[in-house]
Amino acid sequence: xAEPLRIALAGLGTVGVGVIRLIETNRDMIAARAGRxxxxxxxxxxxxxxxxxxxxxxxxxxxxxQAMATRADxxxxxxxxxxxxxxxxxxxxxALDAGKGFVTANKAMVAHHGLELAELAAMKQAAFxxxxxxxxxxxxxxxxxxxxxxxxxDRIYGILNGTCNYILSxxxxxxxxxxxxxxxxxxxxxxxxxxxxxxxxxxAAHKLAIxxxxxxxxxxxxxxxxxxxxxxxxxxxxxxxxxxxxxIRLVGIATLSGEGEARRLLQRVRPCLVPxxxxxxxxxxxxxxxVAEGDFSGRLLFQGAGAGDKPTASAVVADLIxxxxxxxxxxxxxxxxxxxxxxPADPGERIGRDYIRFTVAxxxxxxxxxxxxxxxxxxxxxxxxxxxxxxxGGNVAVAMVTHEGPEHCVxxxxxxxxxxxxxxxxxxxxxxxxx
Amino acid sequence: xAEPLRIALAGLGTVGVGVIRLIETNRDMIAARAGRxxxxxxxxxxxxxxxxxxxxxxxxxxxxxQAMATRADxxxxxxxxxxxxxxxxxxxxxALDAGKGFVTANKAMVAHHGLELAELAAMKQAAFxxxxxxxxxxxxxxxxxxxxxxxxxDRIYGILNGTCNYILSxxxxxxxxxxxxxxxxxxxxxxxxxxxxxxxxxxAAHKLAIxxxxxxxxxxxxxxxxxxxxxxxxxxxxxxxxxxxxxIRLVGIATLSGEGEARRLLQRVRPCLVPxxxxxxxxxxxxxxxVAEGDFSGRLLFQGAGAGDKPTASAVVADLIxxxxxxxxxxxxxxxxxxxxxxPADPGERIGRDYIRFTVAxxxxxxxxxxxxxxxxxxxxxxxxxxxxxxxGGNVAVAMVTHEGPEHCVxxxxxxxxxxxxxxxxxxxxxxxxx
Numbered sequence: 030x031a032e033p034l035r036i037a038l039a040g041l042g043t044v045g046v047g048v049i050r051l052i053e054t055n056r057d058m059i060a061a062r063a064g065r066x067x068x069x070x071x072x073x074x075x076x077x078x079x080x081x082x083x084x085x086x087x088x089x090x091x092x093x094x095q096a097m098a099t100r101a102d103x104x105x106x107x108x109x110x111x112x113x114x115x116x117x118x119x120x121x122x123x124a125l126d127a128g129k130g131f132v133t134a135n136k137a138m139v140a141h142h143g144l145e146l147a148e149l150a151a152m153k154q155a156a157f158x159x160x161x162x163x164x165x166x167x168x169x170x171x172x173x174x175x176x177x178x179x180x181x182x183d184r185i186y187g188i189l190n191g192t193c194n195y196i197l198s199x200x201x202x203x204x205x206x207x208x209x210x211x212x213x214x215x216x217x218x219x220x221x222x223x224x225x226x227x228x229x230x231x232x233a234a235h236k237l238a239i240x241x242x243x244x245x246x247x248x249x250x251x252x253x254x255x256x257x258x259x260x261x262x263x264x265x266x267x268x269x270x271x272x273x274x275x276x277i278r279l280v281g282i283a284t285l286s287g288e289g290e291a292r293r294l295l296q297r298v299r300p301c302l303v304p305x306x307x308x309x310x311x312x313x314x315x316x317x318x319x320v321a322e323g324d325f326s327g328r329l330l331f332q333g334a335g336a337g338d339k340p341t342a343s344a345v346v347a348d349l350i351x352x353x354x355x356x357x358x359x360x361x362x363x364x365x366x367x368x369x370x371x372x373p374a375d376p377g378e379r380i381g382r383d384y385i386r387f388t389v390a391x392x393x394x395x396x397x398x399x400x401x402x403x404x405x406x407x408x409x410x411x412x413x414x415x416x417x418x419x420x421x422g423g424n425v426a427v428a429m430v431t432h433e434g435p436e437h438c439v440x441x442x443x444x445x446x447x448x449x450x451x452x453x454x455x456x457x458x459x460x461x462x463x464x
Numbered sequence: 465x466a467e468p469l470r471i472a473l474a475g476l477g478t479v480g481v482g483v484i485r486l487i488e489t490n491r492d493m494i495a496a497r498a499g500r501x502x503x504x505x506x507x508x509x510x511x512x513x514x515x516x517x518x519x520x521x522x523x524x525x526x527x528x529x530q531a532m533a534t535r536a537d538x539x540x541x542x543x544x545x546x547x548x549x550x551x552x553x554x555x556x557x558x559a560l561d562a563g564k565g566f567v568t569a570n571k572a573m574v575a576h577h578g579l580e581l582a583e584l585a586a587m588k589q590a591a592f593x594x595x596x597x598x599x600x601x602x603x604x605x606x607x608x609x610x611x612x613x614x615x616x617x618d619r620i621y622g623i624l625n626g627t628c629n630y631i632l633s634x635x636x637x638x639x640x641x642x643x644x645x646x647x648x649x650x651x652x653x654x655x656x657x658x659x660x661x662x663x664x665x666x667x668a669a670h671k672l673a674i675x676x677x678x679x680x681x682x683x684x685x686x687x688x689x690x691x692x693x694x695x696x697x698x699x700x701x702x703x704x705x706x707x708x709x710x711x712i713r714l715v716g717i718a719t720l721s722g723e724g725e726a727r728r729l730l731q732r733v734r735p736c737l738v739p740x741x742x743x744x745x746x747x748x749x750x751x752x753x754x755v756a757e758g759d760f761s762g763r764l765l766f767q768g769a770g771a772g773d774k775p776t777a778s779a780v781v782a783d784l785i786x787x788x789x790x791x792x793x794x795x796x797x798x799x800x801x802x803x804x805x806x807x808p809a810d811p812g813e814r815i816g817r818d819y820i821r822f823t824v825a826x827x828x829x830x831x832x833x834x835x836x837x838x839x840x841x842x843x844x845x846x847x848x849x850x851x852x853x854x855x856x857g858g859n860v861a862v863a864m865v866t867h868e869g870p871e872h873c874v875x876x877x878x879x880x881x882x883x884x885x886x887x888x889x890x891x892x893x894x895x896x897x898x899x
Contacts, residue, residue, distance in 0.1 A: 051760050055616055061681065061798045062613045166761040168611025175791075176603025178497045179781035181490055246496065308767065311746040318765075325486050326601040326778040330753075332743065332765035343761035346614035356610075356791040363496045 031065040034353040037097040037129075038088075039120055040109030041074035041081055044134055044161075047338030048107070048345050049083050059346065063353035067346070070102050098123035105130035105156070105352055107345065113137035125149045125157060130357070132348045134161035134341055140235035140251040143242070147365040156357035158348035163236045164189060164317040166340025167333040168347060173243045173321055174362040180323025182244045186282040186462075189236040189298075191315030191335040192227035193259050193279040195219045197267075197300075198313040201276060206264045219315050229258035230279060230298040237281035241296055244321060245285050245371070246363050253373040254281075254296040261457045262300050266386055269414055269428045275302035275384075276310045280462060286374060293374035302384050302461045308332075309462070377437030382411070382461040385439065386428045388454035395451040399427065406442035408434060424453045430461065466500040469788040472532040472564075473523075474555055475544030476509035476516055479569055479596075482773030483542065483780050484518050494781065498788035502781070505537050533558035540565035540591070540787055542780065548572035560584045560592065565792070567783045569596035569776055575670035575686040578677070582800040591792035593783035598671045599624060599752040601775025602768040603782060608678045608756055609797040615758025617679045621717040621897075624671040624733075626750030626770035627662035628694050628714040630654045632702075632735075633748040636711060641699045654750050664693035665714060665733040672716035676731055679756060680720050680806070681798050688808040689716075689731040696892045697735050701821055704849055704863045710737035710819075711745045715897060721809060728809035737819050737896045743767075744897070812872030817846070817896040820874065821863045823889035830886040834862065841877035844869060859888045865896065 038045055052059065052067060060066040073091040091097055094116055097106050106124035108131065110117045117138050124131045125146060133139065139146070139162045150157035160170045164187070173185070188194050196210045196219075203210070211228065214220035226232045234254040242249035259279050270277050280301040287293050303310045308330050312318045317335025322328050334340035351357050361368055389395045396415065403410055409432040416426045431439065443456055473480055487494065487502060495501040506524040526532055529551055532541050541559035543566065545552045552573050559566045560581060568574065574581070574597045585592035595605045599622070608620070623629050631645045631654075638645070646663065649655035661667045669689040677684035694714050705712050715736040722728050738745045743765050747753045752770025757763050769775035786792050796803055824830045831850065838845055844867040851861045866874065878891055 047760070051614055054759070055614060058616060058681070059614060061802050064799075166758075167764060168607055171606065171611050172603055175786060176606050176782055177778070178785045179486055179490060179494060179778050181493060246493070308746060311743060323601075323778060324489070325482070325774040325781075327769040327772075327775050329602060330765070330767035332767070334762040337762075339760040340762050343612070343614050343758060346760075347611055350613045351610060354793060356793055358789055358791055364499075367496050 033066040033068040034063065034349065035068055035070045035102055035104045036107050036349065037071040037100060037103040038069050038107045038109065039073050039094050039097055040111070041072060042109065043338040044341045045074070045109040046081050046083050047342035048109070051342040051346050059350060063350040065353055067349050067353055071097060071100060073097060094120060095123055098129060099127050103129060105132055105349065108133040108135060111135055113141045118142055121146055122149065125153055125155050128153045128155050130156035130352050132158050132345060132352070134159070134345055136162040136232065136235040136239065140238045140249065143239065143249050143360070144365060144368065147360045150360065151365050156352045157360045158351065158357055159360065160348045161341045161344035163239050164319055165333065165335040165337060166343045167317060167319065167331050167335070168344065169240070169319045169331040170243060172329070172331050173240060174358065177244070177321055177323050177326055177329065178362060180326050182285070182321055182323050184282070184284050184322045185240050185244045185319070186280055187319035188278055188309055188312050188317055189233040189281045189319070189335070190227055190230070190279055191317055192220045192224060193233070194312065195315045197259060197262065197277055197279065200264060201267050204264055207260060207262060228260055230256040233279060233281045233298045237283055237296055237298060240319065241283035241294065242368065243361050245283070245294065246361070246368055247294055247371040248368045250294070250296070250373070253294070254298060255376060256298045257300065259300050265416060265426050266428070266457065270302050270384065272414070273412070273430060274305050275461065276305065277301070277459065278303050278309055278312070280309065292371055294371040295374035295376060295379065297376065300459050302459055304462065304464050307462060307464055377435065377440060379436040380433060381436065381463065382433050383431045383436070383439050384428065384459045384461060385431065386426055386457045387452060388424050389427055389451050390453055391423055391425045396427065398449060398451050399446065402442045402445040406445060407438045408442050468501040468503040469498065469784065470503055470505045470537055470539045471542050471784065472506040472535060472538040473504050473542045473544065474508050474529050474532055475546070476507060477544065478773040479776045480509070480544040481516050481518050482777035483544070486777040486781050494785060498785040500788055502784050502788055506532060506535060508532060529555060530558055533564060534562050538564060540567055540784065543568040543570060546570055548576045553577055556581055557584065560588055560590050563588045563590050565591035565787050567593050567780060567787070569594070569780055571597040571667065571670040571674065575673045575684065578674065578684050578795070579800060579803065582795045585795065586800050591787045592795045593786065593792055594795065595783045596776045596779035598674050599754055600768065600770040600772060601778045602752060602754065602766050602770070603779065604675070604754045604766040605678060607764070607766050608675060609793065612679070612756055612758050612761055612764065613797060615761050617720070617756055617758050619717070619719050619757045620675050620679045620754070621715055622754035623713055623744055623747050623752055624668040624716045624770070625662055625714055626752055627655045627659060628668070629747065630750045632694060632697065632712055632714065635699060636702050639699055642695060642697060663695055665691040668714060668716045668733045672718055672731055672733060675754065676718035676729065677803065678796050680718070680729065681796070681803055682729055682806040683803045685729070685731070685808070688729070689733060690811060691733045692735065694735050700851060700861050701863070701892065705737050705819065707849070708847070708865060709740050710896065711740065712736070712894065713738045713744055713747070715744065727806055729806040730809035730811060730814065732811065735894050737894055739897065739899050742897060742899055812870065812875060814871040815868060816871065816898065817868050818866045818871070818874050819863065819894045819896060820866065821861055821892045822887060823859050824862055824886050825888055826858055826860045831862065833884060833886050834881065837877045837880040841880060842869070842873045843877050
């Protein structure tokens with residue numbers, strides 16, 4: 030059998046330990062599939078002494094993480110430290126610069142610096158892979174980079190954050206409100222103590238930017254992702270969506286439109302109304318799912334565990350096997366020099382239907398005021414639900430669904446209502462996912 | 465840009481024409497992703513003159529299909545002729561023997577001769593790929609060969625035949641019976657004039673045998689697949705399953721059990737009761753879906769169009785792109801010499817729950833006779849439904865669901881009832897898919 034592929038592992042949190050366990054558990058099978066053994070030779074983490082439940086004695090301990098990058102006995106540096114910048118990025122640059130392969134699960138770093146790292150990897154003819162950075166154990170980076178490679182994709186979307194999906198589907202099951210379910214998610218380990226990146230949609234935005242770059246062949250543009258989280262979604266939104274035939278999910282959507290110079294990319298993470306019959310409606314709990322729509326493949330769905338030490342380790346080691354096989358390929362499917370710059374689309378030009386929920390004072394004339402603003406802005410109302418006085422402080426929730434139209438009209442209607450004494454809280458707009 | 469990858473295309477049915485259209489439509493994008501152009505240089509089919517809606521003049525026409533295999537101007541032979549043996553197999557052997565790459569969508573041939581062809585390909589260091597042979601446009605061969613490569617899988621299952629799934633989900637929607645929906649599927653082009661291979665489960669069995677070999681690293685063993693089709697499923701079975709919280713789907717299931725010498729492989733295609741909450745329950749119409757359960761990845765689902773010219777072309781060209789990139793890899797994930805022989809499991813040893821439907825004469829004592837046989841065979845009944853006299857000829861349908869137990873007990877119960885005058889038609893047993 031050929032020479033082993035030798036790995037330096039930086040970061041011994043749950044995922045790092047998961048990778049060690051996986052490589053130990055499935056050692057022979059991995060060697061058979063990779064064509065050669067995959068061996069961890071060196072490890073590093075902040076604290077050496079900590080008991081992590083695995084025996085680290087077979088591996089060289091390295092105190093200075095950055096020293097991993099230049100060890101002569103290492104072929105691939107595996108970064109599981111996290112953080113978009115700082116030590117992870119320094120390590121990535123140093124490893125690739127030294128011509129080592131570089132594998133990471135770090136979505137923030139790939140979203141911010143993936144293009145630079147891909148260019149460096151190409152220059153050094155080094156492998157750079159990040160399957161684990163998107164949707165945990167689901168092989169969707171490979172799916173888009175290789176599986177759909179023959180297709181022009183025009184839409185990539187999905188449920189990219191398990192924490193939000195857990196909270197939303199639990200709200201759906203229990204009728205409880207957001208705050209209560211967030212606390213429950215934290216208790217069960219599905220949400221961090223500081224859940225900001227998850228519930229505000231930033232984590233999903235990292236993943237969406239990566240998928241869009243791979244699927245569309247565009248230069249990764251995380252800054253252009255427009256992001257809204259789920260903190261404004263209320264139990265009565267979920268109930269009203271249900272009565273209309275929808276569930277609410279946090280969906281990242283990337284859409285490519287136009288041709289040539291006029292090509293535009295829209296990247297958004299927002300809570301959306303998903304029709305019951307759509308496959309994403311059936312995705313509950315901390316599961317992730319990605320849909321890619323190709324001109325020949327049609328709609329493809331990839332679904333599975335979006336996080337967790339074992340699924341993430343599965344994705345990390347799949348990358349290592351690809352590298353061992355000599356099949357790593359271009360990280361974004363095409364050479365990084367071929368990735369094209371694509372200007373962000375104006376979201377106002379989106380043509381679609383929206384759910385709008387107003388929180389209003391319970392007095393005569395409020396509905397007339399709202400519907401007049403809609404009319405003046407050119408928004409056509411498909412259905413309107415006024416609920417009884419059961420929200421806090423004697424306010425009433427008025428929800429409506431618009432007919433298909435340009436999104437900027439909805440924006441204009443809300444501008445017209447801005448400052449109105451009838452509205453006791455900012456309205457919430459959620460798009461209806463096109464089937 | 466590097467030299468083009470030159471393709472000889474055998475077979476100009478809908479898929480062959482789809483491949484020509486795809487390669488023409490997405491030419492530049494494919495070249496960017498593949499690192500070099502992919503060019504069809506020669507084509508062949510039975511009839512030369514036929515109008516296929518595409519211009520064949522750019523390609524050399526070859527009258528003798530077998531001559532494709534040895535043309536000096538060809539790198540890869542693409543076989544879209546079909547048939548497990550005959551000209552397709554002769555071409556496969558000749559192409560690989562000549563050291564050409566060989567790509568096919570031919571599930572029957574791969575199921576019967578895939579191991580031989582993989583061995584020949586390895587000997588000649590030629591690429592051999594068949595993504596399109598399983599589940600149309602879904603990149604599930606790649607998913608199992610590479611995406612889950614770090615995992616020991618213990619179960620691979622899915623909806624592998626679009627015709628059956630269309631018929632069953634239409635029966636569910638309309639309440640109509642099998643024959644009526646088969647006719648409707650034929651009218652709409654979802655079923656062939658001779659639907660035997662589809663409705664008897666043979667097509668799904670071909671695909672299952674291929675997936676099992678890739679996922680488990682076993683020598684492909686199509687003969688060992690135990691296959692039952694959907695012709696015995698009645699509208700009242702679907703109604704009764706529904707009342708119990710299930711839909712009926714034709715599911716191919718491959719399960720690996722035991723260790724070392726005692727390792728056993730169970731491969732079966734059968735109509736199954738699928739719990740509403742299971743992702744396969746949401747798969748309707750001609751869609752396919754494959755679930756792989758890995759020890760680290762957990763449950764992964766791959767879903768999409770299972771057939772059709774465009775999705776199949778998408779899968780075929782993905783294989784060509786892999787070959788152009790030099791990333792074809794071992795067709796069954798490990799070198800064919802490493803694939804292990806695995807004896808078939810005894811299906812009677814399966815521990816599970818079953819749905820059993822009896823068609824019985826409507827007279828006193830019948831239920832007592834059936835339940836006594838169950839008791840004597842050691843089958844424990846979880847629930848029992850006796851419907852009114854609404855089936856043909858004054859018979860009554862009695863359905864029951866068993867508690868978990870060994871399948872051979874159910875077989876024994878049916879043996880005890882064999883020849884009983886109370887049973888007016890053979891019973892139908894369908895397993896309940898484990899969640």
